[in-house]
Structure formats: C-alpha cells, structure tokens
Amino acid sequence: MASRILSGRYELLEKIGDGGMAVVYKGRDKLLNRFIAVKILRPEFTKDATFVENFKRESQAAAGLSHPNIVGVYDVGREGNINYIVMELIDGETLNKIIEEEAPMDYRKVIDISKQVAQALRVAHKNKIIHRDVKPHNIMITSDGVVKLADFGIVRAVNDTTLSTGSKIVGSVHYFSPEQARGNYVDERSDIYSLGIVMYEMLTGRVPFDGDNPVTVALKHINEEIIPPRELEPGIPPALERCVMKATNKYQTKRYSSADELIQELDNISFVTDVVGTSIFESSDIVERRNKRRDEFKKAVEDEVNTREAQNKSKRRRRIILAILILLLLMAAGGGFTAWKMGFFSDTKAAPDLLDMSLKDAERNAESLGFKIKQGKDIYSSDYAEGRVCLQDPEPGTEMPKEGTITINISKGPKEGLVPKVVGMHRDDVQKFLEAQGYRLGNVKEKTSPEKAGLVLEQSPEAGSSADKETKIDIVISDGKGKEMATVPSVTKLSKKEAEKLIRSAGFEVGEHTYSYDENIPKGYVIWQQYQANSQLEKGSTIDLEISKGPEPPPPPEPDPEETEDEDNSSTVPTT
Numbered sequence: 104m105a106s107r108i109l110s111g112r113y114e115l116l117e118k119i120g121d122g123g124m125a126v127v128y129k130g131r132d133k134l135l136n137r138f139i140a141v142k143i144l145r146p147e148f149t150k151d152a153t154f155v156e157n158f159k160r161e162s163q164a165a166a167g168l169s170h171p172n173i174v175g176v177y178d179v180g181r182e183g184n185i186n187y188i189v190m191e192l193i194d195g196e197t198l199n200k201i202i203e204e205e206a207p208m209d210y211r212k213v214i215d216i217s218k219q220v221a222q223a224l225r226v227a228h229k230n231k232i233i234h235r236d237v238k239p240h241n242i243m244i245t246s247d248g249v250v251k252l253a254d255f256g257i258v259r260a261v262n263d264t265t266l267s268t269g270s271k272i273v274g275s276v277h278y279f280s281p282e283q284a285r286g287n288y289v290d291e292r293s294d295i296y297s298l299g300i301v302m303y304e305m306l307t308g309r310v311p312f313d314g315d316n317p318v319t320v321a322l323k324h325i326n327e328e329i330i331p332p333r334e335l336e337p338g339i340p341p342a343l344e345r346c347v348m349k350a351t352n353k354y355q356t357k358r359y360s361s362a363d364e365l366i367q368e369l370d371n372i373s374f375v376t377d378v379v380g381t382s383i384f385e386s387s388d389i390v391e392r393r394n395k396r397r398d399e400f401k402k403a404v405e406d407e408v409n410t411r412e413a414q415n416k417s418k419r420r421r422r423i424i425l426a427i428l429i430l431l432l433l434m435a436a437g438g439g440f441t442a443w444k445m446g447f448f449s450d451t452k453a454a455p456d457l458l459d460m461s462l463k464d465a466e467r468n469a470e471s472l473g474f475k476i477k478q479g480k481d482i483y484s485s486d487y488a489e490g491r492v493c494l495q496d497p498e499p500g501t502e503m504p505k506e507g508t509i510t511i512n513i514s515k516g517p518k519e520g521l522v523p524k525v526v527g528m529h530r531d532d533v534q535k536f537l538e539a540q541g542y543r544l545g546n547v548k549e550k551t552s553p554e555k556a557g558l559v560l561e562q563s564p565e566a567g568s569s570a571d572k573e574t575k576i577d578i579v580i581s582d583g584k585g586k587e588m589a590t591v592p593s594v595t596k597l598s599k600k601e602a603e604k605l606i607r608s609a610g611f612e613v614g615e616h617t618y619s620y621d622e623n624i625p626k627g628y629v630i631w632q633q634y635q636a637n638s639q640l641e642k643g644s645t646i647d648l649e650i651s652k653g654p655e656p657p658p659p660p661e662p663d664p665e666e667t668e669d670e671d672n673s674s675t676v677p678t679t
Contacts, residue, residue, distance in 0.1 A: 108133070108601075109182050110636075111593045113141055113189060122240070124148060129192065132177075139177065140193070144186040151527060155186055162188050164232055165255035172223035174243065174253040181637070183590050183609045190253070195246050198301070199239035206308035207336050210343055211373070213305045216242075218369045219250035220298055225362035227255060228291040235289060237297035238278040239304065276317040276324075277310045281353050284321035287488045292355045295365060299350025299358075306347070307335045325353070342372045354459045454509055456499035457492045465492050465511055475508040481515045489516035517569075522576065524566030530557040530580050537576055545575030549582045556583030586641045593636030595629050599650050602629045606646050614645035618652050626653030 107115045113130050119140070120127030130141040149155060159179055166176035175191035198216065202208070220242060227234060234241075234255055243251040280296035282289055304310050311330060312323035329351055333344045346368050352358045359365040455472055457465040466476045484493035493514035497503050523540045525533050534544040552560055561579040564570050589610040594602035603613045614633065624630050631649035634640055 108597075109141070109185065109187060110180055111596055113139065113178075113187075115141060130189075132189070138192045140190045142188045142190060146184070149184050149186055155181075158186060162255075164230070168226055168230060168232070168255065170223060170226045172219045172250050172252060173226065173255070174251045176255070181590065182592055191251075193243045193245060193251055193253075195244050195251075197240055198242035198244060198250075198305075201244060202239055202304055202308070206305060208305045210306065210339055213302060214343070214369050214373050215248075216244070216250050216305065217298065217302050218366055218373075220252055220301070221295075221362045221366045221369070223250070223252035224291070224294050224298065225366065228294070228362055233289060233291065234294050234297075235283070236275060236278070237294050237301060238275040239301055240275070242301070276320045277312065279321060279324055280355075281325045282355060282488075284324045285488065290355065291361060292358045295350050295359050295362065296352075298365075299347050302347050303329070303332055303351065306332050306339050306343070309335070311351070340372065346372060356459055357456075451502040452505050454495070454497045454499055454501045454503050457495050457509065457511055458499065459487055460492050461490060462492070462511075462513060469509055473506050474503075475506070477508050477510045479510050479512045481513045483517060484514035487514040489514055520570065520572055522562075522564045522566055522568050522570050522574070525559050525562050525576065525578060526566065528559050529555075530559065530578070533559060533576075533578060541572040542570070543573060543575045545577040547577075548579045550579050552581035552583070552585040553587035554581040554583065554585075556581055588639045589642045591632075591634045591636055591638045591640050591646070594632050594648070595636075596624065597629055599627055599629065599648070602632075602648060610642040611640065612643060612645045614647035617647070617649045619649060620653065620655035621651040622654050624651040626651055 109115070112132060112134050114133055115128045115130045117129050118126060119129045125142045125144050128141045128143065130139050131137070132139050144155075144158065148158070159181075162176060162179045166179065169175070174193060176188060177191070178189035180187055180189070220237070224234065224237070232255060234252070236254060237252070241252065241254045243253060245251065276284070278297040278300045280289065280293040282293055300310060312320050312327065314320045314323060329348065331344055332347055333339050333341065346365075350358055350365065359368065452472070452474075455468055455474070457468060460468065462478065469476050479494075479496075482493065487493035491514050492511045494512040496510045503509075520541060522542065523537065525536065528536065530547065537544050550560055552558075554560065558581045559578050560581055563577045564574070587610075591611070592605045592609045594605055597605065599616075606613050619630065621630050628651050629648050630651050633647040634644075640646075
C-alpha cells in the first residue's frame with residue numbers, strides 16, 4: 104500500500120497504526136503539500152453497504168466538528184473498494200502508551216487530560232454526535248500537552264450495524280457502558296461512563312473490569328461494582344474518587360448529566376486541591392471542613408456527648424442527644440434542612456430512587472430502608488429498558504411514612520422498537536428472524552443484481568428506524584442475474600503506466616489511446632478518461648484514454664523574401 108496515491112491526491116507513505124476496524128497511514132496531500140493521516144477501513148467492513156453508508160454519513164458529520172481537542176477530519180472518500188478518511192496528523196503519543204509508561208499518574212495530570220477530553224465531548228454532544236468508543240487508544244497527547252480525541256464516525260457506523268465481526272468484538276469492551284453491553288439506548292452519559300473508566304485507569308494503572316473474553320468483561324460492567332480507586336491508590340483525593348465513581352455509576356440517571364457538569368466538577372476539584380490541599384476532601388461535606396471554627400466546635404460537641412452520656416446511660420437518651428448534636432453539626436454547615444430530610448425528628452422519610460433498577464434490586468434497596476414494595480402493571484417505556492423500574496409512586500425524594508409502601512411499574516420496553524437489519528441475509532431466513540424480533544415479513548420483490556440469488560438488498564422501514572411491533576418489513580432480494588459493477592478510478596493527471604495499472608486493479612480493461620498536445624499536462628500523462636471518476640461501470644468494460652504529447656512545438660520559421668529574390672536573380676556564368 105505504501106506509495107499508492109488515492110484519488111490522484113493523497114500519497115500513502117507508511118503505515119503508522121493498525122486497529123480492529125481500520126489501518127492508518129502517514130500520507131501527504133499533494134494538492135496542499137502537507138502531511139496527513141489516512142485511515143482506511145478494513146475490507147470486511149466494506150462488504151456491508153449499510154455500514155459503508157453510515158460510515159460516510161457519520162464521518163462527514165464529524166468533519167464538521169472544529170475544536171482544539173478534536174482531531175480534525177479533512178476529507179472522506181472512496182476509490183474502488185477502498186473507503187478512507189483524511190485526518191489531521193498528530194505529533195504525539197496515544198494516552199494508552201502514556202498510561203503504560205506513567206500510571207498510576209499524578210492526579211493533577213489526570214484532571215487536566217480528563218477536562219480536555221470532556222471539552223471535546225461537549226462539542227460533539229452539542230452537535231448530536233455520540234462517540235461510543237472513548238478509550239485511551241483514541242486519545243492523543245501532542246508534544247505540547249494538547250489532548251486530541253479521535254475516531255468519531257467509525258464507531259457510530261459499527262454500532263448501527265453490528266458490534267462484532269466473526270469472533271472479534273468491535274470497539275473496546277473494557278470501556279463500554281452497561282447500556283452498551285446490554286445493547287440498549289446510549290446517550291451523552293454513555294460517553295461520560297467511558298471517560299470515567301479512562302480516568303480510573305489513569306489513576307490506578309488498571310481497568311476496573313477484566314476477564315478471559317469480551318463477554319465476561321461486558322457482564323461485569325452490567326453486574327459487578329467497581330472497586331473504589333482509593334483502595335488501590337490511597338493518594339487519590341477523595342473528591343476525585345467520588346467524581347470517578349459518579350461518572351461510572353451503572354445507572355445513566357445517576358451519572359453526570361452532561362460533559363459541562365463533569366467539567367465544572369473537575370474545575371472545582373482542581374481549584375480546591377490547589378488552594379487548600381487534598382486533606383480538605385477527607386470529609387464528605389466540604390462546607391463543614393472549611394468552617395474555620397470546626398475544631399472548636401467539634402471539641403464542644405465531644406464534651407457535650409461525654410457529659411450527657413455520663414449523666415444518663417439509657418439508650419433512648421443517648422439517641423436523642425446524638426440526634427441533637429448531629430443536627431447542630433449540620434446546621435453549622437448549613438445542613439439543617441438535610442437533617443430534617445434524614446428524618447431525625449419526623450415520622451416520615453424520603454422515598455428512595457428506585458428508577459432503572461431491576462425488580463429484585465428495587466425490593467432489596469427499599470427493604471433495607473424499611474419500605475415495602477408493591478408491583479403495579481408492567482407498562483411500555485421509551486426511557487427505561489425492559490425489566491427495569493420505569494415509574495414509582497411516591498416519586499423519589501417525596502416524604503412518605505416510615506415503613507410505607509412504594510408502588511413500582513416495570514418497563515415492557517418501548518412500544519416503538521428499532522427495526523432490525525435484514526439486508527445481507529438470505530430470503531429463507533428473514534421471516535423467522537423478524538418474528539423473533541416482534542415484526543412480520545411484508546412484500547418481497549426481486550431486483551436484477553450480481554449478488555447471490557435470494558440475498559436481501561433493501562428493506563423498508565430501514566434498519567434502526569422506529570416502528571411499532573408487528574410492523575411489516577418489505578424487502579427487495581437479488582435475482583442473481585445482474586452483472587457485477589465496480590467504481591471507475593480517477594486517473595487524470597497520472598502517468599500512462601500508473602493509469603493503466605489502476606484501471607486494471609479496479610476490474611476494468613484499458614481501451615484505445617489517443618494523443619494530443621496540452622500546455623498544462625506533461626508528456627505521457629493522462630488528459631482525459633472515457634468515464635467519470637467514481638461512477639459505476641460493469642466490470643471488464645474498457646476505458647479509453649487521451650494521453651498528452653506535451654506542449655505543441657512552435658511552427659518552422661517563414662523564408663526571408665529578400666533572400667528568395669536574390670536566389671531567383673542569380674544565374675550560372677556560361678562557359679566559353
């Protein structure tokens with residue numbers, strides 16, 4: 104592949120990266136005379152027309168993102184069966200390599216890198232683009248410390264079609280959010296989860312979940328709790344640990360709601376650690392710890408507790424005194440309302456948040472707080488996955504009697520489902536597959552195509568669109584009688600030899616050559632090609648070329664009239 108030229112413009116110089124979905128080359132843009140990175144999709148992905156179309160659409164959307172923390176996308180193109188993206192060439196290293204060399208990393212550096220990644224995500228999310236594969240391999244650090252997030256577009260295209268190819272999982276399951284592992288709806292908070300895992304790895308030098316295979320790791324993201332990072336590295340500021348734990352909460356509703364919110368939290372942590380030091384975070388209440396009189400107040404409280412406990416050992420009196428003292432502490436830090444909410448002096452308690460829990464987890468959580476659970480009817484919900492709590496009465500945070508009953512409704516999933524993909528399947532397998540997904544097979548039409556007879560070429564509604572269950576899916580299948588088509592390469596301005604080689608490699612034959620003078624095209628280079636570049640043409644067709652003879656030579660000089668006249672008047676002297 105080295106030294107090949109794509110679209111007559113992008114010269115591939117050397118391979119610099121190799122991933123599960125694409126190979127990356129260092130290249131040179133001959134038109135703008137600058138170095139670039141060219142990412143070329145692996146052949147197994149180019150066979151799926153839906154994937155290629157999604158890849159093109161999402162990459163073009165990513166090209167519209169302009170931000171210092173996002174790797175710039177300059178162009179998206181295709182030549183023959185090669186699909187490629189032209190990107191900014193970064194002088195630096197991947198975060199993955201930096202973690203291998205430096206982790207556990209200094210928390211200040213972790214905060215700085217995380218903020219820059221979050222700033223990139225903020226721009227993407229505001230443009231309705233979810234990255235879906237935030238991981239150290241996709242994060243570049245330039246030589247001057249600027250963080251660059253890459254690979255927008257490819258991951259979206261993969262997730263719209265399939266998460267695996269053969270036995271290889273596409274994407275990085277170690278950084279998947281639980282909803283990605285389940286195959287559920289993903290949003291901005293899914294990217295925040297993945298960034299939280301990256302933060303965890305920078306701080307501790309390891310990912311929270313690992314296993315022998317991708318399925319095991321995915322199940323751990325869904326079912327197991329993350330070990331708090333301070334148990335592995337005690338020097339991490341507690342506030343930063345809480346930030347990581349919130350970002351990686353298994354429930355989307357309990358994470359940071361946006362990249363903006365995460366950035367603000369990181370700014371706060373950075374400010375306080377720089378000004379006051381990390382010890383301030385040893386308390387769960389920063390306001391209380393910043394009270395200048397905290398030491399005197401704590402001593403007075405301790406004296407009061409000791410005095411009153413000595414006066415009366417009864418269990419009830421100790422509880423009353425302790426409640427009073429806790430109230431005083433909270434009020435000193437502006438937390439009197441919190442004490443009331445905690446129920447120290449009330450016969451009511453705040454209803455816990457059971458949303459997005461399984462029935463079993465909701466029952467366990469409620470019972471641990473003294474509440475009872477009553478299960479209502481299962482209902483459709485677009486916001487919560489099937490089998491999760493989607494509604495509760497009273498709502499979370501509502502004051503209700505202690506040991507009261509909370510009625511919950513379990514989600515049956517969205518009434519509208521996402522239409523499954525049947526393009527690429529054989530006609531004989533479609534009906535059973537659709538019925539298993541809750542849909543029905545509609546009209547079946549044939550279309551002349553070189554693809555194998557019975558292969559599904561088109562479907563309506565399209566895969567990934569919303570449609571009620573039981574909707575009929577119409578399909579168009581191949582009759583297997585069409586001729587195979589190929590994409591005409593661009594060969595103008597190439598040498599005759601390069602053009603012929605490229606034409607044959609694309610599946611065509613070289614036709615007739617004509618030659619003409621051209622002031623701009625050097626001798627031996629192509630001026631014109633019979634068919635337009637990137638158009639579709641039957642394989643084996645011939646393509647005629649017009650070759651330059653170089654600039655037209657000047658005409659011969661005209662004879663001098665005077666010299667001609669002298670020649671006419673001269674005569675031979677006669678011999679005598």
